[in-house]
Amino acid sequence: MMRNRTFILGATVLAVALTGLSAPSFAAKNKLMPEQRAERMIKRLDTSGDSKVSLQELQARISNNFKSFDTNGDGEISRDEIEAKRQAFREARKAWRDARAKTGGERDQAIARLREARPAMLPGMRPRAFARIDADGNGTLSAAEVAAATERIFKRRDRNGDGMIDAADFTRKV
Incomplete structure (x- = not known):
């Protein structure tokens, strides 16, 4: 016992x-650890394959993202366009959750819709950031305002000032 x-x-x-x-x-x-997040971000943005992100690479990506938000093609992004993009993502995510238990084409379609609807990185997506980036105060973000905000973000992230963002810029303590 x-x-x-x-x-x-x-x-x-x-x-x-x-x-x-x-x-x-x-x-x-x-x-993910900060280093892993930095690695993923650099891999997504680095089009030259040098494991660094230049301002030009970042601006090109943001320009493409801007176009995906500007659904009416007027060259400006309104809060409503940002909210519509978020809502489309919520709906795609719900459809994906519903299709996770299924197999085959329906699940693959749900994953494709989720990837397509995923909001891209864009300065000004959050309400307070939107107000900061809207320099002229007209309630919309122009391509020039987004490009200027992108440049400020790039300079702040480029901690060693070499004109490139690399993994060291994420781990360097300033």
């Missing part, structure tokens, strides 16, 4: 210990 209790107690302690050891590894998979 005593051996049985000792065995059960030992097995329980071992199970708890193994669970405690594996929990941090699961958490680490879900949350």
Whole structure:
């Protein structure tokens, strides 16, 4: 009887210990470290393949993103256009969640719609940032206002001032 209790107690302690050891590894998979986020961002924006992002590369990406938000083609982005993009993403994400349990074409279509609807990186997406970037105060963001904001963001991120953003700019403490 005593051996049985000792065995059960030992097995329980071992199970708890193994669970405690594996929990941090699961958490680490879900949350990226700053270096990993920087690496992913650089990989997405680096079109020249030099593991660095120049202002021109960033401006080109932001210009394409601007066009995806400017749905009426008037050369300006309104708060309504930003909200419409967000709403389309919410709907695509809901459709993807509903299709996750399914297989085949329906699931693939839901994933494609989700990727297409995903809001792109654009200065001014948040309400307070929108107001800051809207330099002329007309309630819309022009391509010039977004380009100027992108340049300010780039200069702030380029901590060593070499005209390129690389992994060192994300880890350098200023």
